[in-house]
Amino acid sequence: QRRERNISSHVRNRLPEDAVGLLREAGNLAQELGWDAYAVGGFVRDILLGRPNLDIDLVVEGDGIAFASALVERLGGRIKAHKKFKTAVCILDDGRRVDVATARLEYYQYPAALPTVELSSIKMDLYRRDFTMNALALRLNPGKFGQLVDFFGAERDIKNKQIRVLHSLSFVEDPTRILRAVRFEQRFGFRIGGQTMRLVKNALQLNLFEKLSGSRITHELRLVMDEENPLNVVERMNDLGLLKAIHPLLKLTHERVRVLQELEKVFNWYKLLYLDDQADCWKLYFLGLTMGTKREELSKVADRLNFSRREERELLALRDQIGDALMRLMGWQEGKTPLSRLYSILTPIPLEGVLFLMARSRKESIRRNISQYLARLRYVSIDVSGDDLIEMGIPEGPVFTLILDKILAARVDGNVGSREEQLAMALRLKKQFKSEWMNPV
Ligand code: CTP
CATH class of the missing domain: 1.10.3090.10 (cca-adding enzyme, domain 2)
Structure with a gap:
């Protein structure tokens, strides 16, 4: 049995009370249903880093959609379920959102001849993820609440500020992870690890970006632009040859x-x-x-x-x-x-x-x-309207717009003040432009 560090004091100290309440509620519910529930991914990473993050991602070893339904029944809200992926989003009445996924049991199907490998479904779920630092889970069931499940050395990597993939095919499976690596690197002041960097270079040599759809690249680029310092990310992408791999004109x-x-x-x-x-x-x-x-x-x-x-x-x-x-x-x-x-x-x-x-x-x-x-x-706006001009006997037409524009320009330049002054200006302009609408060319 691996020893799991308990970080419930971080959970209590670094999250708002209502988020802690929600996690506890989710744990209690899972226990009643006979399942195990975990908070996972960036949410757990950010608790360790002490960075605010309220995007709660849960994984249930059981039925994620049934769990999500029961959770909103308890807390008030509704769910949007994706049957195909066995996931659901809980949209709580107070506006909070919680993503729930199912730890997939299909991964358990091993040929009978092989010795039983001790793999829990949460482990398989975490193993599919991008980097060690995002492959952490936090137990929520009562009695184990706050225990950190770290199969892949994530805590060590976070301490050493290293971004590491979990296996050597990670970028082949999903090349957008390369862009994510650079984004996280700059956001957290981390560094892509040595072996992972070799895999990045390898992926570029294999032109893996060519196979990526434009929409997926755009999605990632938009996430880059939403970072606090996008330029750092963009410069690093340039240095690594990622920009030109997306399109040579982006260098x-x-x-x-x-x-x-x-x-x-x-x-x-x-x-x-x-x-x-x-x-x-x-x-x-x-x-x-x-x-x-x-x-x-x-x-x-x-x-x-x-x-x-x-x-x-x-x-x-x-x-x-x-x-x-x-x-x-x-x-x-x-x-x-x-x-x-x-x-x-x-x-x-x-x-x-x-x-x-x-x-x-x-x-x-x-x-x-x-x-x-x-x-x-x-x-800046003006207090003279078209109706005012009509009342002055100015017929609708190009002169109308001309006069209103001139009053607006005078307002912008600070040359005319109150409505009365603006009306007086309109009258002056009426005289000035009279010949134009009386004798249209
Ligand atoms: N993930 C992955 N591969 C991807 C995208 C996401 O493995 N290409 C996994 C990661 O474990 C990640 C989780 O899905 O933590 C959730 O994805 P997302 O919300 O995009 O990531 P966060 O890590 O929460 O990033 P951010 O802080 O930018 O929201």
Whole structure:
């Protein structure tokens, strides 16, 4: 019998009370049903690392779906089951989610002639996983609650900050694990172990990435972009030859690194200031990574990554808009060019494009003004409506929009204040433009 370390004090100290309660409840339920339940994967790894993680993954040696049903009956909620995979997601009434999987007993089928190998189904479940640090389980049944099940030396690897696969075919089975390894390496400040690194190089030589679908690569790349410091991951991917294995046009250049660095700063700044107004950072990084490519080249990368026609069109349009805006911003003269000019350049562009422009510009004054645009100018509105103009006797038509735009520009530049001032300005403009609508060409 292996000795298992009990980490229930970590569980109590490092998790919120309601999460501990849920784990205990799951353990009690498993006991009543005559099964064993475990918390597994990244959740357990992060308890050891002392990092907050509330994505609870459970594995039941028994019937995972029946277990999930019983759990939501007890705690309140509903389940979404995947019969084929014998998994279920519990969606609790308070919004928490718990994933439940079944430790698969099929793995037990060994030819009768072989000596019985002592393999529990949880061990088989863990053995299928990517890295030792993710192949830990935590017992939840009462009496064993908090015991760490570590078959593969995960605790030692975590202590030594090593990322190790469990067996030499791991990357052949699933090459996306290579990208996961790099992502975890940078996130935790770990290092891919020696033998595992040889397997990475081997996988690249075997062109295993070629067989990977675009959607799976994209999924992994998006996870990279969601990391706190995506650029570290991207640079390491570049150094290991992973970017060019995905597509030769994705290789990093000095200029791309510079813009990606700025993007990371701009994006973190934006996230901090505007919590509830999120930009799609994935698009930004993709544009940074493909900067300097020709139109057809960008399409090729988009095809490799299996973007939909619509996504591809949007990206190309965004890139054109950015290029166009950069041209228009070239003549910018601090203190001389009115802010309304910046406003008219930026308003048609989606937020991602504005952030990209900010990262891309080398002129400090432009960056400052764009940040002003995001903080204030984009919210400027006017208090004069079309109805007001009709009341003044201005007929609907192009002049209408022209007058409203001019008032808006004056508001942006701070040249007009109250509604009364805006109405007075409308009257002045009415006189100015009268001849135009009286004598249309
Ligand atoms: N897993 C795997 N191979 C993959 C993806 C996932 O073996 N290609 C396993 C790992 O054991 C992982 C678990 O499935 O811990 C859950 O996957 P996921 O939620 O993606 O991983 P986490 O380790 O929780 O990562 P993160 O901290 O980024 O959420």
